[in-house]
Amino acid sequence: MPQFPNILCEVLTVLFQPINKNYHEFIIERDKDRCINCQVCVRQCSYEAHYWDDNRQKVMHDNSKCIGCHRCEALCPTAALTIRRTPSEFRPNANWRPVFLQNIYKQADTGGVLLAGMGSPVDIPVYWDRLLLDASQVTNPSIDPLREPMELRTYLGTKPDRLKLLENGQEPPSLQTEIAPQIKLDTPIMFAAMSFGAINFNLHRAMARAATELKTAYNTGEGGLHRSLFKYGKHTIVQVASGRFGVHRDYLNAGCGIEIKIGQGAKPGIGGHLPGEKINDKVSETRMIPIGSDAISPAPHHDIYSIEDLLQLIFALKEASEYRVPVSVKIAAVHNVAAIASGVVRAGADIITVDGMRGGTGAAPAMIRDNVGIPIELALAAVDQRLRDEGIRHKASVVAAGGIRCAADVVKAIALGADAVYIGTATLLAVGCTLCGRCYTGKCPWGIATNDPRLSKRQNPDVASRKLVNLVNAWSHEIQEMLGGMGLNSIESLRGNRDKLRGIGLSDTELDILGVKHAGR
Amino acid sequence: MKRVYPNREYCIGCHLCELACITAHSESGDLIIAYTQEREAAGLSPCKKIFQKGSECVAISCRHCDDPSCVAACISGALHKDPETGETVYDRGKCVGCWSCLMACPYGAIRRHPVESKIVKCDLCRGREEGPACVQACPNQALKYEDRDE
Structure with missing residues (x-):
């Protein structure tokens, strides 16, 4: 068998390819002493970057096909693989950064809109990193959550203007005010809306089970709810989006809450398009559309062109669910988010979800994802402040979403005014996602954003639900520790308590919007 | 008794169980040596085999x-x-x-x-402290070593 030098193999694999294929992002390094040619990488790579070369009788790879998901590296039994950024660099240019060059080459080849998956990777300020938390010293005692009670329970829904109690001397006072329906959460962390179709059934089942075990909630996303998951309904928020996929009476009554999705942080003002290849039998019966047909969510709800229209849908859904569950409205964080939120609350929403621009997506035009919207921290602070100023903050709970990365982000979000948060990207990371950002191809090597039966079974719901439960439990413990350190024994005492935050390295305008003092003050 | 139970639904066909098997039954106890040398020299081969058809696969052993x-x-x-x-x-x-x-x-x-x-x-990796090697290696917990006689 003739042995070609390795460099020649690389050249051979790019012959007949468009010339800019050579500007690929990653290289696969294979340690020849460790590689045993067992082909585990070949079977794992859904992009066919690794392949069995019959001529050479060994495993070879094509760097230009590597998307940097690290699946091969993770499963290689001899640790022979390392995925690296390609060391080849364009001439440094602060203005024309490599991403712009590569995008232009791509579009010159395809003539198409640039698609992107997951949250925006662009360098927009992350205010969580510029906010610092307080702790108790001397003048007020800190609390040890391992020894003393620490309350994370959260109720989402509209709260009464005032409580009326009936008191008659002998007996304990009884509550006269009728309390509107609430979603009861044991921890203020929920699994964000990711539709069945965009992610597969195994993960929906895992989220449903994990939310049930954690006594929190997960959101179905806009793809409906498979009937076999109705049994987890007490911990399920069902979503109604512009495509109205899978929306029927049983669906609306299956969950503990209903969410109207107006917008998504990753792509405000843009609808959705789930390609027909992803619509298999189960997705088809859940979404109530034919197998193989594209699922198109229009950019607007075609029956909502004003706050008054939104009011009608909110109350239509309340009627349909007989006023048993709260109705949430999810909006993307855009420039006038505070005024919009005020209108949404006045329209009768019991919960308002604000999704920041760093939120994830299965597919969005890259230009939209990376340039439209505002960060969740500023949006959240603005919404909370506006609702307070107008005296309607109690009429709706505020849920923050889009870019919550750790327990400290949760604590900071709640201190900025959120009642609870949604975690989406973190949820997927917990089950293996490496943010390769190719969700829209349907070839997710981690078995997440794919309905290909060979790939989707890479997510064993038993394993996935355990990981999700572990993640939320870990964060909840950390939240308790941080609360205890601040001398608080209940998440309620932190809510909107911006005195527990200080900004670092922020301008006066930013501090003003966030409603926090600078560190040192 | 405790047996190795494969789960067809979540077997991803990676063949890591086979590699774990030959490592556990090799002289060297080293995957690289077992696979590249002992396999050819001594005919070392796994006690279990992945059967695959389309998207379905399952690891079969005694x-x-x-x-x-x-x-x-x-x-x-x-x-x-x-x-x-x-x-x-x-x-x-x-x-x-x-x-x-x-x-x-x-x-x-x-x-x-x-x-x-x-x-x-398959001898259930007799004497192996961590139990059968294939079960330990399965990245998707599609192999379970448990007693289902009840």
Whole structure:
């Protein structure tokens, strides 16, 4: 068998390819002493970057096909693989950064809109990193959550203007005010809306089970709810989006809450398009559309062109669910988010979800994802402040979403005014996602954003639900520790308590919007 | 008794169980040496095999049946049922390589040794502290080592 030098193999694999294929992002390094040619990488790579070369009788790879998901590296039994950024660099240019060059080459080849998956990777300020938390010293005692009670329970829904109690001397006072329906959460962390179709059934089942075990909630996303998951309904928020996929009476009554999705942080003002290849039998019966047909969510709800229209849908859904569950409205964080939120609350929403621009997506035009919207921290602070100023903050709970990365982000979000948060990207990371950002191809090597039966079974719901439960439990413990350190024994005492935050390295305008003092003050 | 149970629904066909198997049954205990040297020199081969058709796959190994056909079929007494552990035990010294057990096994879980007139069959990694190597290696928990006799 003739042995070609390795460099020649690389050249051979790019012959007949468009010339800019050579500007690929990653290289696969294979340690020849460790590689045993067992082909585990070949079977794992859904992009066919690794392949069995019959001529050479060994495993070879094509760097230009590597998307940097690290699946091969993770499963290689001899640790022979390392995925690296390609060391080849364009001439440094602060203005024309490599991403712009590569995008232009791509579009010159395809003539198409640039698609992107997951949250925006662009360098927009992350205010969580510029906010610092307080702790108790001397003048007020800190609390040890391992020894003393620490309350994370959260109720989402509209709260009464005032409580009326009936008191008659002998007996304990009884509550006269009728309390509107609430979603009861044991921890203020929920699994964000990711539709069945965009992610597969195994993960929906895992989220449903994990939310049930954690006594929190997960959101179905806009793809409906498979009937076999109705049994987890007490911990399920069902979503109604512009495509109205899978929306029927049983669906609306299956969950503990209903969410109207107006917008998504990753792509405000843009609808959705789930390609027909992803619509298999189960997705088809859940979404109530034919197998193989594209699922198109229009950019607007075609029956909502004003706050008054939104009011009608909110109350239509309340009627349909007989006023048993709260109705949430999810909006993307855009420039006038505070005024919009005020209108949404006045329209009768019991919960308002604000999704920041760093939120994830299965597919969005890259230009939209990376340039439209505002960060969740500023949006959240603005919404909370506006609702307070107008005296309607109690009429709706505020849920923050889009870019919550750790327990400290949760604590900071709640201190900025959120009642609870949604975690989406973190949820997927917990089950293996490496943010390769190719969700829209349907070839997710981690078995997440794919309905290909060979790939989707890479997510064993038993394993996935355990990981999700572990993640939320870990964060909840950390939240308790941080609360205890601040001398608080209940998440309620932190809510909107911006005195527990200080900004670092922020301008006066930013501090003003966030409603926090600078560190040192 | 505790057995290795494959879960067809979540077997991803990565073949890591086979690699774990040959490592656990190798002289060197080192995957790289076992796979690149012992496999060729000594005919080291895994006791289990992934069967795949389309998107379906499953890792098959000896089921250690309660009433094993292979034991009944064995002409030399090389296979017997251990009354205490319940395992179907293979005595390599007694095996004459007649392949009667291969014919009898309803699961196709017994395989011919690639170079010798012997068979290759799962021994549940007897004596291995962490239990069967394949179960430990499975990245998707599609193999379970548990007692389901109840």
